[in-house]
Amino acid sequence: MKILVQKFGGTSVGTLERIELCAKRVIKALEKGYKPVVVSSAMAGETDSLIELAKKVHPRPPEREMDTLLAVGEQKAIALFAMTLNKLGYPAVSLCGWQVPIITDNVHTKARIRKIGISRLLSLIEEGYIPVVAGFQGVTEDWEITTLGRGGSDTTAVALAAALKADCEINTDVPGVFTADPRIVPNAKKIKKISYEEMLELASLGAKVMQIRSVEFAAKYNVRIHVRSTFSEEEGTWIVPEDEVMEKVAVRGITVDTKETRFTVVRVPDKPGIAAEIFKALGDAHIVVDMIVQNVSHEGYTDMSFTVNKTDADKAEEIVKKIAQKIGAKEVVRDDKVAKISIVGIGMKSAYGVAGRMFDILARNGINIKAISTSEIKISCLIDEKYAELAVRALHEEFIEEMEEFETINGKNKE
Amino acid sequence: MKILVQKFGGTSVGTLERIELCAKRVIKALEKGYKPVVVSSAMAGETDSLIELAKKVHPRPPEREMDTLLAVGEQKAIALFAMTLNKLGYPAVSLCGWQVPIITDNVHTKARIRKIGISRLLSLIEEGYIPVVAGFQGVTEDWEITTLGRGGSDTTAVALAAALKADCEINTDVPGVFTADPRIVPNAKKIKKISYEEMLELASLGAKVMQIRSVEFAAKYNVRIHVRSTFSEEEGTWIVPEDEVMEKVAVRGITVDTKETRFTVVRVPDKPGIAAEIFKALGDAHIVVDMIVQNVSHEGYTDMSFTVNKTDADKAEEIVKKIAQKIGAKEVVRDDKVAKISIVGIGMKSAYGVAGRMFDILARNGINIKAISTSEIKISCLIDEKYAELAVRALHEEFIEEMEEFETINGKNKE
Known part of the structure; x- marks a missing residue:
């Protein structure tokens, strides 16, 4: 039956x-x-x-x-x-x-x-x-x-x-x-x-x-x-x-999300517990944090960026400013005009060079990357909101519309 | 509780x-x-x-x-x-x-x-x-x-x-x-x-x-x-x-129903099985029959009257005419302009003279009774539709509005 x-x-x-x-x-x-x-x-x-x-x-x-x-x-x-x-x-x-x-x-x-x-x-x-x-x-x-x-x-x-x-x-x-x-x-x-x-x-x-x-x-x-x-x-x-997806292309799809606001806490003392303090406070306020980016520190200080949904941005700003003051950070910078562009594909797991290629496409189109975050099958870049559509179109053209060509390269890369 | x-x-x-x-x-x-x-x-x-x-x-x-x-x-x-x-x-x-x-x-x-x-x-x-x-x-x-x-x-x-x-x-x-x-x-x-x-x-x-x-x-x-x-x-x-209704008045309420049509099958041979034949045929056609009145017979013939809901009247007429012909009745008379007036009350069970009083009230108002049917606590009279409201008002006035007076009479009657 x-x-x-x-x-x-x-x-x-x-x-x-x-x-x-x-x-x-x-x-x-x-x-x-x-x-x-x-x-x-x-x-x-x-x-x-x-x-x-x-x-x-x-x-x-x-x-x-x-x-x-x-x-x-x-x-x-x-x-x-x-x-x-x-x-x-x-x-x-x-x-x-x-x-x-x-x-x-x-x-x-x-x-x-x-x-x-x-x-x-x-x-x-x-x-x-x-x-x-x-x-x-x-x-x-x-x-x-x-x-x-x-x-x-x-x-x-x-x-x-x-x-x-x-x-x-x-x-x-x-x-x-x-x-x-x-x-x-x-x-x-x-x-x-x-x-x-x-x-x-x-x-x-x-x-x-x-x-x-x-x-x-x-x-x-x-x-x-x-x-x-x-x-x-x-x-x-x-x-x-x-295992049923035979055709393991590197990039299955491209998404764009303009519903987020980025905050950067500038010159955060780089010591244990600081990140926890910020994100615990946001969690307690039921604010979902999406991207979190922290770079290596310089002279005991680091910058910490994260994005939240725009609807939570005001509440998040209030909370983060308080904590920033308390932990002695220099300032909190808010940026509402950002877009998160992501490429997704299980092929990425075994394909080299996909990230580099993405950054290159964005660069060639004059788009500056504000933050990067990656998972096994996804690479996301935060960019200026006004370039969102341009970025999606450019990435789509090279990763998806020219897929056959890419797959050859991908095949070569895998050797 | x-x-x-x-x-x-x-x-x-x-x-x-x-x-x-x-x-x-x-x-x-x-x-x-x-x-x-x-x-x-x-x-x-x-x-x-x-x-x-x-x-x-x-x-x-x-x-x-x-x-x-x-x-x-x-x-x-x-x-x-x-x-x-x-x-x-x-x-x-x-x-x-x-x-x-x-x-x-x-x-x-x-x-x-x-x-x-x-x-x-x-x-x-x-x-x-x-x-x-x-x-x-x-x-x-x-x-x-x-x-x-x-x-x-x-x-x-x-x-x-x-x-x-x-x-x-x-x-x-x-x-x-x-x-x-x-x-x-x-x-x-x-x-x-x-x-x-x-x-x-x-x-x-x-x-x-x-x-x-x-x-x-x-x-x-x-x-x-x-x-x-x-x-x-x-x-x-x-x-x-x-047993909780202390005040057993003869007449609790008066109803009128103008949604019925009366049929009279004239000169029906008065022998066993005739009534059954008519009402079984109506039942088979899912027609609900309300009042049924049959008088004593004269020279082996009787008249049989019954009422059905007006919405069933056409269907009933067809069925009854067929059977009337078959059993050798003289004719079927249909009357759409009838009203059924009923008085209801458990006091009736033990009160004499209620029916007679009802007929008298109708007679005094010039209303002719076309058929009568009674149960233990209800008396119904079929009258010309145009007298329906007059009848209800007259019966209400004498049986209900003058209840105290009536109850005295009723008390006397019970002696």
Whole structure:
């Protein structure tokens, strides 16, 4: 029995007409010999309007009740989805999270899945029904309704696929994952296959496509994901284990992030505990720090730079200025006009010269690098915001559009 | 522990402002020393718009999916209700039908309650929470969502009250049950106490107030019901066991029904099986027959009259004409312009002369009686539709407004 979990996002089920389109895609999978298990989000806009309603009642609605309220959106969608399949002549049965059951911990509004019962799903499939499961919802061991956090339907789909040992199809409103944001780089290409790790590092590209937590989940259980457009028959992007990505190009994609602010604490005494003091204070204030760069020290002093999300910048500035004074740093410099450009690819692990090549491309285009940070499969450079698009286009042209040429060089380098 | 089940109908929870009003009524009960258990309907209009949506998808949506869809309305309402209580400082917890659980049979869209778990409710109450239960919903032993049919929230409330051995308060948009329709009889009075039997016979008055099935349920388990307006502090009408209705007046209320059509099958051969043939055919066509009147026969022939709902009249006419021809009746006469006037009261059981007095009042007002039918606590007369309002007013004036005088007569009659 070849089960296929097919997930449809909020835009895909946004109207009754669109639900019918989705249902037809399910029927197509059935005709190809798959046993489909549908996972549906709430119809586009429903969740937002429920949240708005709750906020009118209570500035901070109890999270338990919030979950009960929000679960309504998916319940409505699955009933309509199942009705549509029935109308088209295919017996279908909707299941809420508690009916599957999808058992979670009891952290309301951002619960984690603990286990999934599959016997009911399997017997429905054997009896010839198409199960239509509510995304986003779960139930605790104590019969409390929980939800999995924004975009949680992706996690539902991946978890079901893991439990059923099936592939997972994510039907959404974009055709797949691209090598760069097509609005910036018109030549951006759809990626055919990408590893979980690459997908995670390409978060800023991928987040528009699917919830990052669900990719982590897929990586953990080796669930193969096919992200594709609900509104087209084209193949999308497969997100798969690393060993399945045959073509290990050095650079899979290029991202740009202009939502960060850089701070530099100038002339910090270079002694143990200083970094800890700064970042502990930021952590206590629930500020997420992204890049952290510290150079070698000169004469017992160093400069320390880091970036935070722009929305946290004012709070961060206040905190850091206080600490800077306390530890005797010279000053704190704030720079809001920065962009973080990253290149990502598992090929990097075994390819020499990728970083140097990146710096060279930026230099040739007259772009100064303000900070560098690297991981195994990602290199990020902080640059002046006004060069962001230019940088992405230049990097895309040389790393991706001239890929064949690069791969030869890469091959040579590997010798 | 003095538990009080407080049910709020759709209009009562129709807006967030109204939900707050309802929540305040719950808090008032709490302050009076009650432990309230709230039952809420869906916000006014929700259920209808969900049905409309389903009809757009499927001309006859599968009933199982219909239940899953409709259950959404109450789930939304209870979450908002519980949030409101929390905002006002009173910890509350919403419970869907399956969370209570309210176990039903598996007849989707009109399920019957089989049993109710009360341990979760009791421990919530003991921990200081106000449980807010979704009306209208249940769950089968197989974890299928069911609904109890239109107005099913009343049944939920009465069943919970029965299980918890509590009184049941029905908060609605009318102040109680009246002796007649106040639009016809401006002097109609609110009834203070009425027996289950009277309430059932006054269906046409009572149906605007609460679901008839829930009254049957209350009668079976002796649940005392207090029907009152959500928007007023006044006492409403208590629906109670017969032995609690101290004041056994002959006539508790007067109803009029103009939604029926009368048929008379003229000169029917008076032999066994004829009546059965007519009414079996109507039953097979799912036509509900109300009054049936047959007089003594003359020379082997009799006339047989019955009434059906106007919406079924055309279908009934076709069926009856066929059978009339077959059994050799003379003709079938149809009369659409009839009204059924009924007087109801448990006092009738022990009071002589009530029927005669009713006929006399009608005669004095020049109203001809076309058919009569009686039960232990109800007398119905079919009259010309144009006299309907006149008849109700005249009967109300003499039986209800002049009640004291009547009771003296009644007392005399009983000697």
